[in-house]
Amino acid sequence: MLGSILVYRLRYLVLYSIRFALRLLLGIQINHGDRLPTSGPIIVTANHNSHLDALVLISLFPSHLWPHLRPIAAADYFLENGPLLSWFARRMLQIIPVQRRHPGGKRQFLQDCSEALHRGQILILFPEGTRGEPEQLSTFHGGVACLAKRHPQVPIVPIFLYGLGRALPKGSLLLVPFICQVRVGQTLHWTGHKQGLMAQLQQQLKALAKEDYLPTWL
Numbered sequence: 715m716l717g718s719i720l721v722y723r724l725r726y727l728v729l730y731s732i733r734f735a736l737r738l739l740l741g742i743q744i745n746h747g748d749r750l751p752t753s754g755p756i757i758v759t760a761n762h763n764s765h766l767d768a769l770v771l772i773s774l775f776p777s778h779l780w781p782h783l784r785p786i787a788a789a790d791y792f793l794e795n796g797p798l799l800s801w802f803a804r805r806m807l808q809i810i811p812v813q814r815r816h817p818g819g820k821r822q823f824l825q826d827c828s829e830a831l832h833r834g835q836i837l838i839l840f841p842e843g844t845r846g847e848p849e850q851l852s853t854f855h856g857g858v859a860c861l862a863k864r865h866p867q868v869p870i871v872p873i874f875l876y877g878l879g880r881a882l883p884k885g886s887l888l889l890v891p892f893i894c895q896v897r898v899g900q901t902l903h904w905t906g907h908k909q910g911l912m913a914q915l916q917q918q919l920k921a922l923a924k925e926d927y928l929p930t931w932l
Contacts, residue, residue: 721805722781724806725780725781725805725806726777726780728806729772729773729777729780729806730777732769732772732773733772733773736766736769736770736773737773739881739889739891740766740770740877740878740881740891740892740893740894741891741893741894742770742773742894742895742896743893743894743895743896744774744895744896744897744898745895745896745897745898745925746897746898746899747774747896747898749871749898749899749900749901750774750775750871750898751836751869751871752779753779753782753834754782754831754834754835754836755830755831755832755833755834755835755836755837755865755868756836756837756868756869756870756871757831757836757837757839757858757861757862757868757869757870757871758771758836758837758838758839758870758871758873759839759840759841759858759870759871759872759873759915760838760839760840760872760873760874760875761840761842761849761851761874761875761919761923762840762842762843762844762845763845763849763850763875763878763879763883763884764845764875764878764879764881764882764883764884765845765882766878766881766882766889767840767845767875767878768785768787768807768838770875770878770894770896771785771838771873771875772785772807772838774896775836779836781808782834782835782836783808783835783836783838784808784809784810784827784830784835784836784837784838785807785808785809785810785837785838786809786810786812786823786827786837786838786839786840786857787803787807787809787810787811787812788811788812788814788844789811789812789813789814789819790813790814790815792809792811793811810823810826810827810830810837811826814843820857823857824857824860824861824864827839827861828861828864828865831861831865831868837861839857839858839861841854841855841857841858841912841915842854842855843855843857845879845884849876849877849879849923851916851919851920851923854912854915854916856908856912858870858911858912858915859908859909859911859912860908862903862904862908862911863904863908865904866903866904869901869902869903870901870902870903870911870915871898871899871901871902872898872899872900872902872915872918872919872922873896873897873898873899873922874896874897874899874919874922874923874925875894875895875896875897876894876895876896876897876923877892877893877894877895878894880892881894897922897923897925898922899918899919899921899922900918902914902915902918
């Protein structure tokens with residue numbers, strides 16, 4: 715019991731520190747922040763260009779929602795690159811790991827995500843599956859559509875992240891201060907067809923990528 719309380723408090727301290735550092739170093743701007751979900755269950759989807767992506771998305775939410783946020787992350791990276799990273803990913807970020815190299819990985823991923831949604835949690839999912847080139851959308855995988863089919867009542871919020879792939883690009887360990895933007899799209903719902911939903915999601919993210927606006931600073 716005492717251990718759980720200590721981990722709970724440590725998580726808040728770590729996430730507060732991360733949020734402060736990100737806002738200080740990256741000058742994060744947000745557009746349409748009123749579209750961010752205020753409770754779960756919900757699926758947040760975003761483009762993926764940097765290891766900072768999940769941290770920035772977590773930092774957008776008020777602290778009372780942090781225990782309910784569940785980023786989807788690759789098990790072969792976050793759980794197999796040393797005990798410290800594995801501990802941080804499981805206990806601080808509360809990731810749902812995806813076993814990309816195992817035959818039953820997709821089935822287990824869907825089951826774990828379904829259980830989280832049944833508990834009213836907020837999933838953070840990257841449809842591209844892996845990090846791509848800065849601000850360039852790669853091919854989407856169908857995991858989000860499979861989840862939407864299982865949970866048609868759960869809304870999907872698309873978010874476009876701009877600049878994080880330059881602040882900490884794939885393959886780099888050096889953080890470069892760079893103005894980064896968060897653009898929140900319109901909520902989507904299950905359309906009855908996987909291809910239709912994926913098309914809507916891609917259209918929204920492409921539109922957000924081209925959007926010009928006067929930002930609100932976080």
